[in-house]
Amino acid sequence: MKEDGKNMETSKGMVSDSKRMSVHDGPGIRTTLFLKGCPLRCLWCHNPENLQTKPALSFTRKLCIGCGACARVCPGGLHSFPGKEHHIRFDACSGCGACTEECLPGALKLYGREMEPKEAARLLLEDRDFYVRSGGGVTFSGGEPLLQPAFLAEVMKLLKKEKIPVAVDTCGDVPWSAFLQVLPYTDLFLYDIKHPDSAMHKKGTGRGNERILENLENLHKQGAAVEIRTPVIPGYNDDPGTLRCIASLLNGYDNITAWRLLPYHSMAKGKYEALGLQYPMPETSMPDDTRMRAVRTELSALFPAVKLSSD
Numbered sequence: 001m002k003e004d005g006k007n008m009e010t011s012k013g014m015v016s017d018s019k020r021m022s023v024h025d026g027p028g029i030r031t032t033l034f035l036k037g038c039p040l041r042c043l044w045c046h047n048p049e050n051l052q053t054k055p056a057l058s059f060t061r062k063l064c065i066g067c068g069a070c071a072r073v074c075p076g077g078l079h080s081f082p083g084k085e086h087h088i089r090f091d092a093c094s095g096c097g098a099c100t101e102e103c104l105p106g107a108l109k110l111y112g113r114e115m116e117p118k119e120a121a122r123l124l125l126e127d128r129d130f131y132v133r134s135g136g137g138v139t140f141s142g143g144e145p146l147l148q149p150a151f152l153a154e155v156m157k158l159l160k161k162e163k164i165p166v167a168v169d170t171c172g173d174v175p176w177s178a179f180l181q182v183l184p185y186t187d188l189f190l191y192d193i194k195h196p197d198s199a200m201h202k203k204g205t206g207r208g209n210e211r212i213l214e215n216l217e218n219l220h221k222q223g224a225a226v227e228i229r230t231p232v233i234p235g236y237n238d239d240p241g242t243l244r245c246i247a248s249l250l251n252g253y254d255n256i257t258a259w260r261l262l263p264y265h266s267m268a269k270g271k272y273e274a275l276g277l278q279y280p281m282p283e284t285s286m287p288d289d290t291r292m293r294a295v296r297t298e299l300s301a302l303f304p305a306v307k308l309s310s311d
């Protein structure tokens, strides 16, 4: 499967994980389903297990008891124990999952498995009572969920039959045709604007922002409800000029329900290590609450619906 939004047109989805009782992925209490694959490579990504479309192996070293069961079943011979240290050749892993099934302490975990739309809908309907009582619903996130629009639309149709509100958390960098497939079933798009300048966008994410801004314009024309999300990254987009520029861009749209500022954090560092990846973000300190509140106050004069993740 390729990550261009066209070659993943199967009704089965490649799903990484789900999170119940989420209160940060849209209104009310929600279940978030994480889908695999992303066209961007943001330096600050906190879900690196979802970057690739194929399953990703994760290894928690402190849980490993060195039994060697994984090495005995791996078809590629990718587990070895030089000097008693457990070494894994992550780059050659096919994601078959054989080693994870043999690992009794749970040191090995696979992110990514195929799921039928009906199975996904069943899982997502388990907490429907909480959605109803809290004004919540289901959020599709990732990775980039719109890389799998056919699967998404199938699951959404099943949820809509049960009158469940649906949100899609997207980076926006997918073909407009993917949006068209899910538009009839989507109540809210959570839409990332990371940098208003395309060259800077490319520096931080690996790609320019042209298609993202074009799709934002298209969503406006369609009258779709959109909440903008901006990760506030020190030294990248947290200067007043950049944030004001985003505010003035958003002022052109009357379909934006809120602009949420999400402060950078480095909590995903451990995930990178477990996946055999280098943490790509240069040493960066997290913006504190006082700083974030000051930024919100300043920007609210330009865009009143600006909020923090804690609001």
Ligand code: SF4
Binding pocket: 057, 073, 074, 075, 076, 077, 078, 079, 092, 093, 094, 095, 096, 097, 098, 099, 100
């Ligand atoms: S998931 Fe990767 S490391 Fe584990 S058995 Fe399969 S190929 Fe080997």
Ligand code: SF4
Binding pocket: 063, 064, 065, 066, 067, 068, 069, 070, 071, 086, 102, 103, 104, 105, 106, 107, 108
């Ligand atoms: S099977 Fe699990 S506990 Fe045993 S050596 Fe492999 S990773 Fe470690």
